[in-house]
Amino acid sequence: MNKSIPAISVNSVVKHYASNPPIVALNNVTIEIQDNEFFTLLGPSGCGKTTLLRLIAGFEQPTEGAILLYGDHLEGLDPNDRPVNTVFQSYSLFPHMTIAENIGFGLKMKGQSSDQIALVVRDMLALVKMETFGNRMPNQLSGGQQQRIALVRALAPKPKVLLLDEPLSALDLKLRQAMRLELKRLQKETGITFVFVTHDQEEAMCMSDRVAVMSQGELQQLDSPQMIYERPRNRFVANFIGDVNLIDTKVSSENQNSYVCSHNNIEFSVNKTSQHQVGDQVTLAIRPEKFSLVSSAEGLLKGTVVDSTYMGTDTYLTVKIDDSTELEVRCQNIDLDQQLPTIGETVGLSVPNGAATLLED
Amino acid sequence: MASNIGRSSSNTNKGRIPWLKWWACIFFVYLYGPIAVLIAFSFNDNRIAQVWTEFSTKWYVKAFSNEAIQNAIINSLIVAAVATVCATLFATMAALILSKGMFKGQTLCLGIISLPLLVPEIATAVATLSFFAAINFPLGLTSIIVAHIVFCIPFAFMPIRARLAGMDETLQEAGRDLYANDIKVLWHIVLPQLKPGIFAGGILAFIISIDDFIISLMVAGAGATTLPLYIYGMIRLGVSPEINAVSTVLFLVSLTLVATYWFISKKNEGSNYVH
Ligand SMILES: Nc1ncnc2c1ncn2[C@@H]1O[C@H](COP(=O)(O)OP(=O)(O)OP(=O)(O)O)[C@@H](O)[C@H]1O
Numbered sequence: 137m138n139k140s141i142p143a144i145s146v147n148s149v150v151k152h153y154a155s156n157p158p159i160v161a162l163n164n165v166t167i168e169i170q171d172n173e174f175f176t177l178l179g180p181s182g183c184g185k186t187t188l189l190r191l192i193a194g195f196e197q198p199t200e201g202a203i204l205l206y207g208d209h210l211e212g213l214d215p216n217d218r219p220v221n222t223v224f225q226s227y228s229l230f231p232h233m234t235i236a237e238n239i240g241f242g243l244k245m246k247g248q249s250s251d252q253i254a255l256v257v258r259d260m261l262a263l264v265k266m267e268t269f270g271n272r273m274p275n276q277l278s279g280g281q282q283q284r285i286a287l288v289r290a291l292a293p294k295p296k297v298l299l300l301d302e303p304l305s306a307l308d309l310k311l312r313q314a315m316r317l318e319l320k321r322l323q324k325e326t327g328i329t330f331v332f333v334t335h336d337q338e339e340a341m342c343m344s345d346r347v348a349v350m351s352q353g354e355l356q357q358l359d360s361p362q363m364i365y366e367r368p369r370n371r372f373v374a375n376f377i378g379d380v381n382l383i384d385t386k387v388s389s390e391n392q393n394s395y396v397c398s399h400n401n402i403e404f405s406v407n408k409t410s411q412h413q414v415g416d417q418v419t420l421a422i423r424p425e426k427f428s429l430v431s432s433a434e435g436l437l438k439g440t441v442v443d444s445t446y447m448g449t450d451t452y453l454t455v456k457i458d459d460s461t462e463l464e465v466r467c468q469n470i471d472l473d474q475q476l477p478t479i480g481e482t483v484g485l486s487v488p489n490g491a492a493t494l495l496e497d
Numbered sequence: 498m499a500s501n502i503g504r505s506s507s508n509t510n511k512g513r514i515p516w517l518k519w520w521a522c523i524f525f526v527y528l529y530g531p532i533a534v535l536i537a538f539s540f541n542d543n544r545i546a547q548v549w550t551e552f553s554t555k556w557y558v559k560a561f562s563n564e565a566i567q568n569a570i571i572n573s574l575i576v577a578a579v580a581t582v583c584a585t586l587f588a589t590m591a592a593l594i595l596s597k598g599m600f601k602g603q604t605l606c607l608g609i610i611s612l613p614l615l616v617p618e619i620a621t622a623v624a625t626l627s628f629f630a631a632i633n634f635p636l637g638l639t640s641i642i643v644a645h646i647v648f649c650i651p652f653a654f655m656p657i658r659a660r661l662a663g664m665d666e667t668l669q670e671a672g673r674d675l676y677a678n679d680i681k682v683l684w685h686i687v688l689p690q691l692k693p694g695i696f697a698g699g700i701l702a703f704i705i706s707i708d709d710f711i712i713s714l715m716v717a718g719a720g721a722t723t724l725p726l727y728i729y730g731m732i733r734l735g736v737s738p739e740i741n742a743v744s745t746v747l748f749l750v751s752l753t754l755v756a757t758y759w760f761i762s763k764k765n766e767g768s769n770y771v772h
């Protein structure tokens with residue numbers, strides 16, 4: 137495998153499902169997934185994540201466009217001829233086979249000898265610390281244990297790419313958090329490219345090297361988790377990941393690589409992440425924790441506290457800066473004696489440079 | 498009555514319809530009384546079947562040393578065994594093909610396979626006989642076997658299809674994903690999952706075949722006598738304790754098979770899912 141070639145290239149893929157009118161599950165999606173990457177497809181229910189995974193696995197055929205695996209066209213290859221394995225959401229362990237037989241199934245179908253298979257099965261069980269479970273049947277395992285076995289069953293044949301379709305969604309919160317770390321560890325240890333599907337932004341943030349945010353069959357943004365959070369490209373991404381304040385502004389002047397955008401004479405300087413003209417209406421996104429409280433005399437913004445909610449780690453304040461704009465502000469509760477403003481009080485808010493992001497739409 | 502239901506919800510089963518259990522008792526006596534009498538008199542020492550004298554198993558000894566009865570039993574077993582194997586095989590293939598959902602007229606096919614369950618048996622019997630006559634098929638054991646295969650298929654088909662319908666389809670996708678081609682998926686995943694259904698279908702076919710009378714009567718040639726046909730022949734000469742003994746055995750065999758079938762189907766329901 138040439139490491140410089142993308143593990144998977146999805147080139148302008150369109151997928152329609154036959155129906156009247158046809159359902160557009162994917163609309164011109166182009167994605168490159170790098171070798172040895174933990175890649176996540178993130179998006180709300182029905183946005184086409186599973187469809188994309190099934191196209192890569194070969195269970196569905198693209199209506200238009202092509203998918204390449206390390207530079208090779210996958211068109212016309214059946215799922216059993218693709219060196220790609222899937223971890224199914226419902227685990228789908230074979231109920232009539234022991235755990236060891238389940239894990240060895242892929243290798244057996246590839247025609248490996250039973251000695252070789254036994255060795256791999258042992259390694260795989262060790263990888264998930266379930267050495268003593270080989271002779272059990274799937275229905276004698278807990279949900280989390282079945283999940284681990286489904287994972288190593290797919291890893292055992294050493295696929296070039298592992299596809300995971302919401303593998304953690306059936307587990308309870310504690311187990312889910314433990315499995316996140318385990319998945320990340322397995323990816324690093326095996327060096328296999330993971331394509332992970334989820335609708336849980338937290339899951340996507342904490343595990344991925346890069347995240348593709350999707351909505352209604354279209355790719356919205358493809359970036360590192362940090363960039364997705366700090367520099368959302370459009371309203372959808374800004375709203376879907378974390379909480380955000382959207383402020384309507386007008387471009388008032390332009391420098392070489394920044395714009396000055398103003399809202400009621402308050403001026404924000406933002407990076408030129410998208411192209412606009414002076415005078416255009418644009419939207420800025422600012423995360424609630426970027427603000428800091430200052431006295432009402434200082435600060436870029438000035439407003440009245442209209443609501444205050446104590447949330448444990450933070451206190452959420454709602455600050456009204458003018459008739460049409462209320463901002464959510466988050467203050468970390470560091471000190472018990474900390475004096476937070478009360479409702480009705482006038483406060484100043486300072487915004488660090490670069491905290492505001494210019495959105496495309 | 499209606500206002501009672503709300504208040505007495507804790508003991509709804511008790512005394513809702515107090516006479517229901519008496520009805521049930523009468524019904525069971527009506528249903529199983531004759532069989533109980535038959536079994537009892539098969540152990541009666543007296544030659545005259547309806548007069549009780551004392552307990553004896555001599556009619557069993559006599560019946561099973563009767564060469565004609567032995568022949569009839571062997572014939573019945575051959576017919577049932579061959580018919581069961583062939584019908585189950587056909588039924589399995591039909592169920593697999595229909596489950597793929599690949600062609601038009603599927604509902605029609607399903608209907609055609611299940612239709613014999615509803616057609617009066619006498620009609621099937623007459624039709625089969627006319628068919629054999631038309632193609633000059635010699636009547637004998639072979640003709641019985643052929644006829645039995647045909648009417649056993651829908652019985653074998655039903656449990657297999659039910660099992661197939663309840664099967665998790667992603668298991669097959671998982672198999673394909675793990676490098677199994679269609680045939681390997683069928684062999685390593687579908688058939689093992691289907692096994693209880695195939696067993697149940699086979700047992701059902703066997704029971705139906707071994708108990709069959711009307712169709713066998715029509716298509717049996719000289720010398721090809723199955724057990725039900727033999728019993729019918731004997732009974733025309735009067736009820737003898739020997740018949741009681743043979744019928745009792747036939748009843749017990751059927752009962753055992755039905756119990757096995759029931760047991761397998763029960764177990765099926767539980768083993769279908771993994772958490
Ligand atoms: N086999 C199918 N036939 C017709 N339409 C389908 C089929 N599978 C999916 N769709 C439609 O395609 C769209 C995308 O579905 P998909 O399963 O890819 O969503 P998803 O992002 O995986 O959602 P979820 O998070 O709920 O699993 C949906 O509108 C869905 O209704």
Ligand SMILES: [Mg+2]
Binds near residue numbers: 185186187301
């Ligand atoms: Mg999905």
